[in-house]
Amino acid sequence: MELSLAARTVGEHTVLEVGGEVDVYTAPRLRERLLELIDGGARHVVVDLGRVDFLDSTGLGVLVGALKRLRSAGGSFALVCDKEPLLKIFRITALDQVFPLHPTVDAAISADSAGAGA
Amino acid sequence: MATVKLSFSPAPVHVRTARLVGVAVARRAGVREDLLDEVRLAIGEACTRAVALHRQYGLADPVLVEMSDGGSYAVRVVDRAPIEAGIGLTALPPDELANESLTDEALTTGVGFALLAGFVEDLQVRPVDEGIGTEVRMVWPVGR
Numbered sequence: 001m002e003l004s005l006a007a008r009t010v011g012e013h014t015v016l017e018v019g020g021e022v023d024v025y026t027a028p029r030l031r032e033r034l035l036e037l038i039d040g041g042a043r044h045v046v047v048d049l050g051r052v053d054f055l056d057s058t059g060l061g062v063l064v065g066a067l068k069r070l071r072s073a074g075g076s077f078a079l080v081c082d083k084e085p086l087l088k089i090f091r092i093t094a095l096d097q098v099f100p101l102h103p104t105v106d107a108a109i110s111a112d113s114a115g116a117g118a
Numbered sequence: 119m120a121t122v123k124l125s126f127s128p129a130p131v132h133v134r135t136a137r138l139v140g141v142a143v144a145r146r147a148g149v150r151e152d153l154l155d156e157v158r159l160a161i162g163e164a165c166t167r168a169v170a171l172h173r174q175y176g177l178a179d180p181v182l183v184e185m186s187d188g189g190s191y192a193v194r195v196v197d198r199a200p201i202e203a204g205i206g207l208t209a210l211p212p213d214e215l216a217n218e219s220l221t222d223e224a225l226t227t228g229v230g231f232a233l234l235a236g237f238v239e240d241l242q243v244r245p246v247d248e249g250i251g252t253e254v255r256m257v258w259p260v261g262r
Contacts, residue, residue, distance in 0.1 A: 024166040025130040054137075056162050057230035061222050064215060085155050092236035093229045098215050 002026075004051070005033050013109050014042035019051030022059030030059065034066040043075035046108045055086055060095060067099065076100075076115070078108040119188030120147075125180040128172035136183050137162045140193060147187035148260035156237040157191075157258060163230045164195035164254040170227075171199035171252075191258045198251040 003026035004019035014037055022030055037045060047063065049055065067077040081087060082103040090096040102108035122143050126132040140161035141154055149157060161183070168181040182196040214220060215229075234241055240257035 021134065023130075023162060024133050024169065054158070054162075056159065056166060057226045057233055058166060060229050061226035064225055065222055089159070089233065093215075093232045095215060095229070 003029055005030065007033070007037060010046075010105070010109060011113075013044045013046055013112065015046045015048055015105055015109075017048045017051065021054040022052055022062075023054060023056045024058045027056075027058040027062045031062045031065065034062065035069075038066070038069055038073070038075075043070065043073060044112060045070060045075070046078045046080060046105060046112070048080040048105055049086060050080060050082065052081075052083075052086065055089060057093075060089070060093060064095070064098065076112050078102060078112050080105050080108050119186055121184065121186045123185075124183045126183075128169045128177065128179070128181050130166075130169060133162055133165045133169060136165045136181075140183065140185060143185040143187070144191050144258065147185075147191045149191045149258050150261050153258055157193075160234055160237045160256055161193055161195070163233050164193075164256065167227070167230055167254070168195055168197035168199075170223075171197050175199050187260065189260070191260055193256045195254045195256075196246055196251055198249070200250060 002020050003022060006017045008015050008017070016033065016037065018030065020026070034045070045066065063079065070077045078100040080102050081090070087096070087101070090099065090101060100108070100111065102111060122139065124136060124139050126136060137158050141158045144154060144157045165181060165183065172179065172181065177198055179198040182194070184194045184196070186192050215225065234254070238256045242255040244253055244255070245251070246253050
């Protein structure tokens with residue numbers, strides 16, 4: 001399935017809903033969109049992987065890139081994912097220790113807001 | 119034993135084709151349904167790695183994927199990059215993954231190898247028998 005990207009604003013957060021396959025061919029488009037959002041002033045970004053049916057190392061590399069960029073800009077980055085096959089990918093690569101992972105967008109936003117306020 | 123060979127120009131767009139073919143042949147060979155996601159990911163990672171190496175070295179040669187089902191499902195992904203390029207495969211520890219100084223390429227390579235090693239129990243990375251290049255060989259059981 002083709003990559004789909006849809007961004008929306010929820011309070012201080014920018015939620016990017018990603019769908020389809022994120023691989024070596026489509027990952028550059030995800031990177032571009034994330035850079036566009038960050039360059040456009042987004043500081044608290046939540047990427048919703050709920051409709052992603054394939055994610056490879058290139059896609060993971062793009063997500064880590066966005067995390068690093070936002071952290072150095074004083075922002076935050078979180079992922080929404082509740083599919084076991086994708087969660088397994090995060091565990092195997094140890095990236096589950098790098099990304100805040102949440103089962104829903106609401107959970108990601110409230111955890112992130114609580115973290116920022118602490 | 120049945121064999122399917124696929125050879126493709128080293129372009130990212132063809133990696134998806136390789137994944138689709140690899141999974142179709144795996145299913146036909148009798149690989150368990152619950153392993154197919156791992157087969158798809160592993161073939162994708164091996165092909166992504168080969169495409170990246172060919173591009174890095176400016177090689178137009180095709181990447182070869184060979185699938186065979188003699189008692190188990192074996193997939194070979196063969197690149198033609200200088201041999202030393204293939205040996206720098208290491209999984210990265212978690213504290214290095216978010217390290218500022220780590221380049222995107224190094225991160226993707228490290229993560230790609232972690233996925234291969236994590237999803238394929240029977241994995242070999244070795245020089246090709248003839249000429250220049252590396253072969254990533256992955257084997258999955260076929261169970262009925």
